[in-house]
Amino acid sequence: MTQDHALQGSEFDGGTRVPAAGTATGAVLPGPAHDGADEPVQLLDHLGVRHAHEHYDALVADVDGAALRKLYEDMVVVRRIDAEATALQRQGELALWPPLLGQEAAQIGSGRALREDDFVFSSYRENAVAYCRGVDLTDLLRVWRGNASSGWDPYSINMATPQVIIGAQTLHATGYAMGILQDGDDAVAMTYFGDGATSQGDVNEAMVFAASYQAPVVFFCQNNHWAISEPVGLQAHVPIARRAPGFGIPSVRVDGNDVLACLAVTREALARARSGGGPTFIEAVTYRMGPHTTADDPKRYRDANELEDWASRDPLARLATLLDSLGLLDADYTDSVKATADAVAAELRQGCLSMPEPEPMDVFKHVYSAPNSWLDRQQDHYERYLASFEQAPQEGSR
Amino acid sequence: MTTTTPARVKEFRLPDLGEGLTESEIVQWHVAEGDTVELNQIIADVETAKAVVELPSPYAGTVLRLHEAAGTVVDVGAPIVSFEVAGESEETPTTTPSVPPASAPTTASDEHAAPGTDAARDSVTDAVPAKREPNLVGYGAAVEKSGRPQRRSRARSVSAREAAAPAMTPATPAGPPAAEAAAQAPAERPRSTPPVRKLARDLGISLETVTGTGPGGLIVRDDVLAAVGGSSAELPALHPPVLHPSPAGPDTAEPTGDPSAGQTRTPIRGMRKHTAAAMVASAFTAPHVTEFLTVDVTPTMELLTELKASRAFEGTRVTPLTIVAKALCIAAARNPTVNSSWDEEAQEIVQYADVHLGIAAATPRGLLVPNIKAAQTLPLVDLARSLGTLTETARAGKTPPADLTGGTISITNIGVFGIDAGTPILNPGEAAILAVGAVRSMPWEYQGAVALRSVMTLSLSFDHRLVDGEQGSRFLADIGMILRNPAMVLTMV
Numbered sequence: 104m105t106q107d108h109a110l111q112g113s114e115f116d117g118g119t120r121v122p123a124a125g126t127a128t129g130a131v132l133p134g135p136a137h138d139g140a141d142e143p144v145q146l147l148d149h150l151g152v153r154h155a156h157e158h159y160d161a162l163v164a165d166v167d168g169a170a171l172r173k174l175y176e177d178m179v180v181v182r183r184i185d186a187e188a189t190a191l192q193r194q195g196e197l198a199l200w201p202p203l204l205g206q207e208a209a210q211i212g213s214g215r216a217l218r219e220d221d222f223v224f225s226s227y228r229e230n231a232v233a234y235c236r237g238v239d240l241t242d243l244l245r246v247w248r249g250n251a252s253s254g255w256d257p258y259s260i261n262m263a264t265p266q267v268i269i270g271a272q273t274l275h276a277t278g279y280a281m282g283i284l285q286d287g288d289d290a291v292a293m294t295y296f297g298d299g300a301t302s303q304g305d306v307n308e309a310m311v312f313a314a315s316y317q318a319p320v321v322f323f324c325q326n327n328h329w330a331i332s333e334p335v336g337l338q339a340h341v342p343i344a345r346r347a348p349g350f351g352i353p354s355v356r357v358d359g360n361d362v363l364a365c366l367a368v369t370r371e372a373l374a375r376a377r378s379g380g381g382p383t384f385i386e387a388v389t390y391r392m393g394p395h396t397t398a399d400d401p402k403r404y405r406d407a408n409e410l411e412d413w414a415s416r417d418p419l420a421r422l423a424t425l426l427d428s429l430g431l432l433d434a435d436y437t438d439s440v441k442a443t444a445d446a447v448a449a450e451l452r453q454g455c456l457s458m459p460e461p462e463p464m465d466v467f468k469h470v471y472s473a474p475n476s477w478l479d480r481q482q483d484h485y486e487r488y489l490a491s492f493e494q495a496p497q498e499g500s501r
Numbered sequence: 502m503t504t505t506t507p508a509r510v511k512e513f514r515l516p517d518l519g520e521g522l523t524e525s526e527i528v529q530w531h532v533a534e535g536d537t538v539e540l541n542q543i544i545a546d547v548e549t550a551k552a553v554v555e556l557p558s559p560y561a562g563t564v565l566r567l568h569e570a571a572g573t574v575v576d577v578g579a580p581i582v583s584f585e586v587a588g589e590s591e592e593t594p595t596t597t598p599s600v601p602p603a604s605a606p607t608t609a610s611d612e613h614a615a616p617g618t619d620a621a622r623d624s625v626t627d628a629v630p631a632k633r634e635p636n637l638v639g640y641g642a643a644v645e646k647s648g649r650p651q652r653r654s655r656a657r658s659v660s661a662r663e664a665a666a667p668a669m670t671p672a673t674p675a676g677p678p679a680a681e682a683a684a685q686a687p688a689e690r691p692r693s694t695p696p697v698r699k700l701a702r703d704l705g706i707s708l709e710t711v712t713g714t715g716p717g718g719l720i721v722r723d724d725v726l727a728a729v730g731g732s733s734a735e736l737p738a739l740h741p742p743v744l745h746p747s748p749a750g751p752d753t754a755e756p757t758g759d760p761s762a763g764q765t766r767t768p769i770r771g772m773r774k775h776t777a778a779a780m781v782a783s784a785f786t787a788p789h790v791t792e793f794l795t796v797d798v799t800p801t802m803e804l805l806t807e808l809k810a811s812r813a814f815e816g817t818r819v820t821p822l823t824i825v826a827k828a829l830c831i832a833a834a835r836n837p838t839v840n841s842s843w844d845e846e847a848q849e850i851v852q853y854a855d856v857h858l859g860i861a862a863a864t865p866r867g868l869l870v871p872n873i874k875a876a877q878t879l880p881l882v883d884l885a886r887s888l889g890t891l892t893e894t895a896r897a898g899k900t901p902p903a904d905l906t907g908g909t910i911s912i913t914n915i916g917v918f919g920i921d922a923g924t925p926i927l928n929p930g931e932a933a934i935l936a937v938g939a940v941r942s943m944p945w946e947y948q949g950a951v952a953l954r955s956v957m958t959l960s961l962s963f964d965h966r967l968v969d970g971e972q973g974s975r976f977l978a979d980i981g982m983i984l985r986n987p988a989m990v991l992t993m994v
Contacts, residue, residue: 190541194559195516398519400552406901 141342143388144368145358149416151424159367166363168431174215174362175422176440178207181231182419183444185393187451188230188244192397196455197247201228205360205392208418209325210295211235212365213387216373217293222279223262224272225295228325232295236260240447241454250458252469270296270303273322277309280318280382291376292320299330301346302338310384314351317381321372322347324384325359327391332404347384359389360418390416463489511560513582515575519551526574527581528553536564544582562586693720701725772867783929787843787964791924792973795958796981797945802955804987813882821957822914823885824984825937830856830877830884831993832979833910838972839933840910843964850967859911859928860888862895870928871900872908912937922958932967933976936960957984 146163147153166174185202192200203210206228214235217223225232233243237260245251246265253264266272276294283290300306301324313320326343328335335343347354353375357368365387372383390413394401401410426432467482518525528546532538541557544564548554565583569575691708693701697720701708704725711728713720769777801824808814833840833856842851858876862869871894873879873887894900911928916939925936938958945954959980963973982989 187541190557193516193518193554193557195514196559198517199520394552397554398551400554402553404902406903407899408901 141345141356143356143358144364145361146363146367147361147421147425149360149421151421151428153363153425156367159364159371162367162370163363166366168426168429171422171426171429172431172436174211174366175419175426176443177211177215177231177235178362178419178422179440180444180447181207181211181234183448184230184234184240184243184451187448188247189393189397191244191452191455192247197244197397198249199396199398200247201230201396202391202393203228203230205390205413205418206325206327207231208362208422209323209359209365209387209389212362213293213295213323213369213385216366216369218290218373219261220288220290221261221293221373222276222290223293223295224276224279225262225265226269226272226297226300227265227267228297229265229295233260233262233265236262238262239454240451241458244451244455245458248455248458250461268305270300270306270309272296273300273306273309274312276320276322277313277316277318277382280313280320280376281316283319284316289377290319291373292318293323293373294320295323295325297330298324298326298328298335298343299333299338300324301343302330307350310347310350310352310382313382317379319376319379320382321369321376322352322382322384323369324386326386326388327359328389329391329395329401329405331395331399332401334405342386344384344386352382352384354384354386356386356388359387360416360421362418362422389418508562508585508587510565511562511584511586512580513559513584515547515577515579515581517577518547518549518554522549522551522577524574524576525549527569527571529571530567532558532564532567534564534567538562538564538584558582558584560584560586691720692718697722697725701728704729776868779929780926783927786845787927788966789924789927789962790965790968790970790973791960791962792977793922793958793960794977794981795956796984797947797954798940798957798984799955800986800988801984802940808881814885817882817885818889819881819885820888821916821940822912822937823881823888824987825935825959825980826858826860826876826884826888826912827881828980828983828990829910829912829935830858831983831990832976834877835979835993836972836976838968839963839976841932841967842909842930843932843966853909855909857907857909859908859931860891861911861913861928862892864896864898866898869895869900869905870908870911871895871904872911874904874907910934916940916957922960925960925962927962927964931964933961933963933973935977935980936962959984 144156144159145154146156146159182204185200185204188197188200189202191197210229210231214223214229214232217235223229223232223236230243238255242255245254255264257263263272263275266275273294273296276292280292283292294309296306306322309320310322312318313322324343326335330338339346342356344354344356355368355372357364359365368385372385375381375383391401392410392413423432464482464486467478467485470478515525526548528548530545532542532544538544538558538561540559540561543555544558545556546553547556562584565585567582568580575581691711691713693708693713698708700722701711701720706725706728708720708725711720711724714724715721798821801821805819805821805824808819837852840853840856842853844851855875856877857872857874859870859872862871871891873884873891876884876887879887891900891904894904908928908931910931911934913925913934914937915923915925916937919939921938921941923936925934927934936959938960940955940957942953943956944951945956946952947954959977961973961977963976968976979993983993
């Protein structure tokens with residue numbers, strides 16, 4: 104712990120940058136001014152060294168070499184999905200894509216802790232969590248290609264489609280968790296959001312209700328340091344995890360680039376919720392290595408040095424180092440991981456390019472589950488409007 | 502499957518890289534015509550209004566043609582690269598279960614229709630309505646060639662067509678398809694788009710005299726340019742909107758008669774635009790006064806020689822600018838009004854405690870004034886190093902935004918260009934700027950005789966709202982005193 108603390112300190116203090124008040128690095132990284140509780144839980148440090156932890160080791164005792172390899176493969180694959188989708192956007196095939204580069208460990212570690220009957224309410228960046236839930240890759244892209252209002256049936260994978268309204272999904276999760284209470288079930292609602300979302304009223308309201316009802320919900324905050332162009336230090340002068348106890352919700356800070364630690368703290372939180380212990384707030388301290396979305400240019404607002412600092416804490420590199428030190432990173436394995444990633448990327452691209460265009464009248468589908476006269480009238484008007492165009496080949500005549 | 506399929510040409514059109522952008526500038530090509538590229542290989546850097554992004558190749562194949570040169574602003578949807586794609590297995594949807602199998606056989610023939618042959622494309626589109634046309638143009642609906650309905654024409658043209666309808670073919674004279682639409686509606690103003698109408702107006706061309714060659718007789722940019730007398734190929738490679746109106750008529754090629762011959766017109770944008778706005782704002786809000794002082798800096802030059810030889814300065818570049826910067830910090834402490842700012846909105850004078858020393862740097866992007874924070878706290882050796890890295894970083898274009906804001910006073914080193922003096926314009930919001938002239942060997946009065954001495958001229962501009970002549974003069978005199986005799990610092994700090 105102390106060794107790691109010294110390392111993090113030196114990385115930031117040794118630089119030539121002038122420390123500006125209220126910047127992201129100043130407020131979030133553990134510094135001497137913080138007490139021990141602010142120190143993120145870490146099992147695997149940025150150099151790939153596994154550190155023993157008296158409490159959390161037991162929660163990942165079952166993670167053997169094979170499981171570590173699977174976690175690594177997951178992270179490689181989702182990074183590849185991310186890169187391929189970004190390329191598809193640059194090629195005009197997607198309208199927009201919100202990259203998760205750098206946040207693989209936070210999403211895979213937490214996503215792999217979930218049970219099938221748990222339910223996920225995420226923001227728009229949790230594509231790795233969707234991957235863990237077994238989303239169809241083409242479904243992942245439907246919304247971003249502008250071909251559908253939502254990508255999949257939430258009940259098919261027990262994950263709601265991405266919420267774009269910042270923080271709104273936390274209310275949905277709390278509501279769902281209150282429903283679990285009513286059912287007397289032991290499933291858990293898991294909600295993902297970012298550091299910026301913690302400033303939203305919705306998130307605060309969700310926490311109030313979750314605490315009041317002791318609902319089985321886990322608030323998983325990926326503090327990726329940037330709310331688009333606003334550094335986290337502007338919104339949080341103390342670590343975000345410190346807010347939750349004010350609502351009566353226990354919280355934990357975890358190294359969001361450490362897949363093992365993320366797995367461990369999420370398992371603990373899920374176990375608490377299942378056993379009637381109520382909500383937990385997890386702050387995974389990670390970093391968005393790429394742009395906010397493909398329409399953003401982070402070079403305009405953040406320091407290249409900061410990016411470099413975080414590149415040295417890459418979540419994949421440290422796990423690769425650990426696997427290597429365990430003799431588990433042989434060429435056969437890395438080849439097979441690469442082949443899997445290639446196949447997934449090819450499937451993603453294929454699915455994107457061959458997605459059928461929606462028909463004009465499709466907009467009326469899925470609005471109501473039952474017939475609705477008001478909608479029928481609109482549909483009739485729209486049909487007649489379309490008919491006012493010249494008769495083009497087959498369009499609209501279904 | 503791929504071995505027998507012939508190679509064919511694929512066009513890559515500029516996508517909408519942000520959300521709702523209409524154009525982007527090609528900053529740099531990473532490939533040349535004839536290069537072989539892999540899928541997702543970076544082929545270009547493109548700057549949109551929002552970001553500079555890398556374009557990955559949508560195909561594996563050979564680059565046949567780069568349609569636009571680096572530096573051009575391209576409309577979204579315009580072709581930028583043509584690829585020769587061998588085989589074409591990538592989009593043949595046999596491997597993806599989600600594609601209706603029925604569309605598979607027709608896909609190949611559909612895509613054989615080369616770009617531009619809209620008729621051929623439309624005819625096959627009928628058979629595969631559900632298949633998405635790979636439009637590669639943003640994410641919006643495919644353009645009309647995919648068989649999208651078109652709005653009925655204006656009333657007059659409709660009635661004309663209805664009148665002609667019973668006659669069917671006989672009423673339509675055989676002719677080139679381009680002229681057809683125009684012939685059908687002779688009374689109507691020929692169709693064109695607003696930018697084309699503007700171009701025609703700018704060039705003094707009446708659209709009635711232009712024959713449209715676009716779809717349905719639409720008058721396109723090239724038609725207007727052709728009507729001027731030259732085709733677009735003969736015009737200088739500028740972005741069309743900045744073409745100055747040239748005299749109408751076919752004589753534009755004549756080299757001597759055209760007053761604009763030999764001129765290059767560059768759109769005012771980016772750094773140049775910002776610099777201009779800042780300079781205008783500064784020059785016309787702060788009343789500038791400039792004072793000059795010519796100083797015998799021989800003792801400073803001797804000091805520099807000693808510093809260079811000293812161990813503490815090993816590997817550090819020390820120049821007259823280093824000493825001037827240090828002198829400025831010392832003099833500013835004695836005359837703090839030069840390190841202040843006029844806050845017009847609040848009707849307050851802001852006095853700064855720290856000297857955030859701006860250094861004007863000429864960079865490939867233009868003028869930048871990065872600043873050294875709290876320069877007055879830095880020992881000389883640190884100041885020297887900061888000056889070195891500051892300008893290097895600026896020239897490499899890597900100055901972090903924080904270093905470009907918050908400056909309180911500036912230096913411009915015109916001496917490096919061999920210039921003696923000038924009347925510098927204040928960096929907006931600052932109260933003073935010092936121009937440092939070249940060090941020259943000049944005959945100069947020295948101990949009652951004329952000797953060859955190292956002489957430098959200092960030019961100080963200050964905001965006369967904040968700084969009176971007395972304070973500005975004392976400040977400049979203090980700097981001069983230090984340069985004339987560095988030991989005088991002992992009397993000042």
